[in-house]
Amino acid sequence: MSKQSASVMTEGRKLKRPRAFSKGRQVEQPAFTEMQALLGDAPLDTDFLIENLHKIQDAYQHISSAHVVALARIMKMSQAEIYEVATFYHHFDVVKEGETPPPPLTVRVCESLTCEMKGAHGLIDLLETGLADGVRVQKVPCVGRCDKAPVAIVGMNPIDHADSSSVAAAVAENNIVPIAPECVDYVAYQAAGGYATYQQCIKR
Numbered sequence: 001m002s003k004q005s006a007s008v009m010t011e012g013r014k015l016k017r018p019r020a021f022s023k024g025r026q027v028e029q030p031a032f033t034e035m036q037a038l039l040g041d042a043p044l045d046t047d048f049l050i051e052n053l054h055k056i057q058d059a060y061q062h063i064s065s066a067h068v069v070a071l072a073r074i075m076k077m078s079q080a081e082i083y084e085v086a087t088f089y090h091h092f093d094v095v096k097e098g099e100t101p102p103p104p105l106t107v108r109v110c111e112s113l114t115c116e117m118k119g120a121h122g123l124i125d126l127l128e129t130g131l132a133d134g135v136r137v138q139k140v141p142c143v144g145r146c147d148k149a150p151v152a153i154v155g156m157n158p159i160d161h162a163d164s165s166s167v168a169a170a171v172a173e174n175n176i177v178p179i180a181p182e183c184v185d186y187v188a189y190q191a192a193g194g195y196a197t198y199q200q201c202i203k204r
């Protein structure tokens with residue numbers, strides 16, 4: 001064989017020359033370090049991809065290409081898998097090289113059927129012209145709170161029966177984190193007789 005080829009011949013069979021680099025874009029060390037610090041000892045099984053993408057989105061308000069590559073390396077998944085999942089959900093803002101990241105705060109307004117019937121598009125028009133610079137208004141599909149339509153989500157904080165005033169107030173007061181409803185924990189529930197009937201049933 002006069003020319004060096006990309007493959008080598010061994011006992012008449014072609015063997016692939018090992019790759020000098022892993023497939024896809026190369027990991028950038030700063031992004032890799034950031035992801036290691038952000039994920040800490042978080043689970044890295046494939047099942048936890050969405051959770052880990054949420055961590056990145058919440059920390060940086062977007063997911064850069066460099067973060068996708070670093071996450072792929074850390075979770076031992078392909079870059080394509082991470083990219084496909086991240087771009088499937090409207091909640092994740094995947095920003096490719098050369099693109100401008102979104103502003104720090106996003107207001108998502110559901111425009112699916114129930115919210116639309118309850119005035120979502122009028123609300124979107126008001127918010128697009130009425131909110132301060134640096135706040136993005138994004139139309140999104142159903143966010144699962146149809147009984148409280150129309151719904152807007154300021155950062156991560158859902159505003160039920162939203163109108164321009166309630167959304168503007170949440171933005172102005174930086175109320176971007178949801179308030180967890182009061183609930184009874186498992187231990188207290190059991191102490192108050194919770195699951196007693198269930199326990200009786202399985203003892204029979």
Ligand code: FES
Binds near residue numbers: 111145150
């Ligand atoms: S249609 Fe808006 S929350 Fe479901």
